[in-house]
Amino acid sequence: MKWEEGGKEGTVVAGGRGNGNSLTQLSYPYGVVLDQLSTVYVADGWNHRIMRWPKGATQGSVLMGGNGTGGEANQLYYPRDLSFDRHGNLYVVDNSNDRVQRFNIERSSSLLRLDLFGYRVKS
Template sequence: MIYHLLLHHKSNYLICTTTTSSTTTTSKSRISTQQIVIPNIPANARWQQSGVTISGGHGSGNATNQLNYPIGIFIDDDQTVIIADQNNHRIIQWKKDDTNGQVIAGGNRQGNQPSQLHSPTDVLIDKQTNSLIICDSGNKRVMLWSRSSGTSYGEILVDKITCFGLCMDDQRYLYISDTAKDEVRRYQMGDKTGTLIAGGTLLGTGSNPLQNPSYIFVDEQYAIYVSDDNHHVMKWNKNATKGSVIAGGNGSGNALTQLSHGEGLFVDKLGTLYVVDYG
C-alpha cells in the first residue's frame, strides 16, 4: 500500500512524499460528507526521504506555474491540489500532472473588494455547495466563493476576525482559528458569532495557553487539534473546557520533544499526530 504526504513549502513549491507498507488490507477512511479525510496509515509505514514537486518550482512569482508563499492546502477527491497562494492574493488549483495551475479565486491584486483577496492563509471545499471557503486573513474575513465556471467574486461568511486556519467536520460545522483572540470558534453555516471551543477563556493546562493559533484538525470524535506559536500542539476533546499539550511544549528547539514552529497537522486513524515543524 502506498500513501502520500503533501507538504507546503516556504520556497514557493509543494512537495509530495510517499510511504509504503506490506499491509494490503488497509484503506483510506472518509467521513460521509468528505470534508475530513483521515488516512489509515499502518504503524510500520516507512516514509521516503525525498519528494516530488507537484506545484510551482519555478521561483517566486505570479505566473500560473509559480507560487509566492504557498501556505494553505486542500486536496480534492480527484487529487486536485488547491492552494492559498498568500503573497499573490489568490487561490490557485493544480490538477493532477498539470504543469500550470488555474487561478480560481482572487488574483486581482491585493484588495478588499468582493473580487479580491488580501493574503489568504487557508482554503477548503464545502462539498454541499461546491464552493471554496477562504480565510482572507488580510481583510479579516472568511469568504464563500462558488466553484461554478465564471464566478469572479465571493461573499462574506464571517467578518471582523483575524482568521488563519479552517476546518469543516461531517456535520458541516466550520472551525476558524483567530490569532488576535488566541482562540478557535465553531460556526454553523450562516452563523456570524460562533461558539468558543478552544483557547480564549478556555485556558490550556498549566502555563501553555494558545498563542496565535494557526492550523486546525478535527477528528471523527470531534476533538480539536491546534498548532500555534507557543511551540506546541494542543488538543481539546469534544465539549472540553480545558485543552492539553500533546506535542512539544518544551520550548523552541530541534529535539524530538520540541517544536520550533508547528504548522500544518493531521491525525491518522491510529491517533498518530503528524506536524509540519517549520524553522
C-alpha cells in the first residue's frame, strides 16, 4: 500500500489480487524497495522470486527467481529483504539458502554469490 501524506486510504501498488503466483499476485511478500523511478521491487517469499512493478503498472514482472526452490544462481528460497547500493545493484537476502546475492538490474544476472554460512564468495 502507498499512503499519501494526509490521505485517508492507501493505494495498492503491487499485488492485491489474493494469494497466488500470477503476475498480479504475491504470496507472503516480505521486503520491498523503490528505485529512483518509483519502480517497486518485492521479495515474494513463498513464490521464491523477486517481482518488479513499474509505477502505474497493473501487473508485475518476475525479475529473478520463480524457478522453484534451490541453491542455483537463478533460484531463490524464501527471499526476505532487498536493498540497492549507490551503483544501482540490487541485493537480495535469500533466507533459506543462507546467502545474499547481488544483481545488476540492467542485465538481470547474478554478479556475485555470497554464501554467508560457508564464508565462501563465488564470482
